[in-house]
Amino acid sequence: MTTTTRQDAVKKPPKTMVDDLADIVGRERVLVSKPDRLAYQVDCWPRGIIRTRGRDLDHHCPAAIVQPANESEVTGLVRWARKTGTPLVPFGAGSGVCGGVLADETKVVVDVKRMDRIVETRADDMTVRVQAGAIGMPFEEELQRRGFTLGHFPSSIYCSSIGGWVAARGAGQFSSLYGKIEDMVASLRVVTGTGEVLDTAADPLADRPRQMASQAGPDLTQLFVGSEGTLGVLTEATFNMARKPNHRFYRGFKFPDVETALDAIRDMMQAGLRPAVVRLYDALDTLLHKSSDAEKGSSDVPPGLLRNLRKLAFDKVPDAVTSKVREQVRKATHAVVGRVLGNPLALNSLTNVLPKECLLVVGFEGSSPLVEDEAQYAFDLLGRYGLDLGPGPGLHWLENRYNVSYKQSPMYDAGAFVDTMEVSTSWSKVLELYHTVREALAPHVLVMAHFSHVYPYGSSIYFTFSGFGADMDETLERYDATWKAGLDAVASVGASVAHHHGVGESKAPWSHHDHRGGRQAFDALKAAFDPDGIMNPGKVYL
Incomplete structure (x- = not known):
């Protein structure tokens, strides 16, 4: 990627703004230094990571960050924002992947992490x-x-x-x-x-239990x-x-293909069974899962190739080697990754000759001994469709299920990017959605998928994809083209463009496909609860 740094300065917020905010939360809780503002300019949206890796460092810097300690201070901040016309961006931990907390020099970020009791x-x-x-x-x-x-x-x-x-x-x-x-x-x-x-x-009339919904109105x-x-x-x-559950039962199953596995999952869910975990990996993801089993890893990103390339570029070079040689090794690694991911259509076509076998991980848990009977009934049902692999694959997944969150940096170090697209639809459309999105993404990125978050009426599909660009601009172009192709394909099927990652800025141009009349309802809610338009503008809907 390019290493050119933008030269335009991050403007300092007006002193009057800093003084006003300090009166509400205290001066030490108003952050305006450039390092602080750079730290809050992105969440985990890969598009922002690509820009940061390309040394484009000040594209979404907020005017300031405030850290309220309680609800009273939040109220003071919102009333100040309404009086001054200053947009606010609520901020939790910044782990979102859709640009949901992006700001700019006109906005103030409200970080609520001090409110954690x-x-x-x-x-x-x-x-x-x-x-x-x-x-x-x-x-x-x-x-x-x-x-x-x-x-x-x-x-x-x-x-x-x-x-x-x-x-x-x-x-x-x-x-x-x-x-x-x-x-x-x-x-x-x-x-x-x-x-x-x-x-x-x-x-106001009764101390009704907080969890009981009102019978009056929406x-x-x-x-x-x-x-x-x-x-x-x-x-x-x-x-x-x-x-808290004290009974757990996990299994792995192998199916001849995705279609058979989805039939089995649908029958299990529509039989009234409620597994805690259902994760079906397609053929490519299954192959990578087998590879990562040997390495005690996770299959949600391509494990072996790029991890080893990263080690070649950074871990295997002695500290005594000059920075010039280290940079040469890095460039060589970058070139190899470019050759591997630079022709994704051909790479994806190779997956068509892979064995079509698919791995399913399924687990049951609960506080009642009856969960064992439910689990055994489900395992017997699934065994009529596929091969029971025993508890090993399920327990392996359970042990390593959070590892994926820490394995994406090497992809970026090697000059590539990785992202996920979680979509959902009814059972009658799930295969159409899977094949349509895969076909749309194939010219742009290496793509695989797993099916999780399943229900009696449908399923989510979690596409994982990786791509490459010669520099930051080319990488962004490929990244944007990938998302447009993918979400256009989702909309063409009539499926949902988001299941659980939110919308943010990333998916906002496609929100109108999910809910007919949703924009009108959203505008009405904004008029009622945010009449001045100061709350996180530009998110959810354009």
């Missing part, structure tokens, strides 16, 4: 109140210490926030049993764009789930919990 746990009601800035894994570990689980386990659980889960309408790896985040959330507290605090469970909670900070700043959520 578990406020209340009601064991009898099976509910927990938690502030929006809490990070996923510490939160889940504390729930388990108390004998409960939320059941929400995204791959980003170590580096994502509760508020981000709700804002992006996230799904965890165990969604087939526990549901997506919208199935778990009972109520929310939000500081809307008007500067008012809205508690979606508030009832459910306000669900209006804010998936809104990505465009209607207000989420400060607190109440969730329904489950008992």
Whole structure:
């Protein structure tokens, strides 16, 4: 990639702005240095990573970052923003992959991570109140210490926030049993764009249980789930919990092809069974999964080739070697990767001659001994379609399920990019969606897929793809072409362009395909909750 650094300076925010913000949150909680602003200019959207790797370093710098300590300070910030016409961008942990928290020099980022307490746990009601800035894994570990689980386990659980889960309408790896985040959330507290605090469970006439939905009118909670900070700043959520599981049963199955495996999964789900984990890898992903088994890795990104190339370029060169030689090795590695990924259509065509066998990982868990009977019934059903491989593949997946989040940097080090596209549809269209998107992506990137987040009525497909460009501009061009081709293909099938990563800026041009009349409903919500348009503008819908 190019190493040219942009020279245009990041403008300093006006002193009056800094003083106003300091009056609300304290001067030490107003961040305006260039390093701070650079740190908050991107989330984990690969397009931003490509630009950063190409030394394009100040493309989305906010005017300032503020770190409120409580809901009262958030309210003060929103009222200030409304008075001054300054857009705000709510920020959790920055682990999103769709550009949902991108700002610019006219916007102030509101980082809520200081608001991270578990406020209340009601064991009898099976509910927990938690502030929006809490990070996923510490939160889940504390729930388990108390004998409960939320059941929400995204791959980003170590580096994502509760508020981000709700804002992006996230799904965890165990969604087939526990549901997506919208199935778990009972109520929310939000500081809307008007500067008012809205508690979606508030009832002035009775102390009704917080998890019980009102029978009067629409459910306000669900209006804010998936809104990505465009209607207000989420400060607190109440969730329904489950008992911590103490029974677990995992298996692997091999099927002759994707079609047979999907028939088996659909029959299992429509029989009323509720596995915690269902992950079906297509032929290429299955092949890579076998390779990564030997390395104790994960198959969600191509494991062997690019990892070894990275080691060749960086790990195998002695420290005493001059930087000039090291740079030559890096360039040679870059060239090899370019030859491998530079002709993706030919590379993808080779996958057509691979064995069509597919690996399924399935797991059941729960707090009742009855889960063993449910698991055995499911394993018997799946065994009528494919070969039972025993518990090994399932337990291996369980042990390594978070590894993928830490294996993408070597791809970028080698001059490539990697990304994922999670889409969903009904069972009657799932194969059409799979083949249509694969065909659309094939000219641009190396593509593989796995099927996860399955339900009685349909499934998500999680496409993983990798591409290459000679420099930053060429890489961005290929990246943008890939996403346009893929999401155009999804829209042509009539499927959903997003399942659990949110929309942000990445998918906003395609949002209108998902919900007929959705734009009109969104505009009406903005008029009611954010009449001045100050809350995270440009996200969800263009």
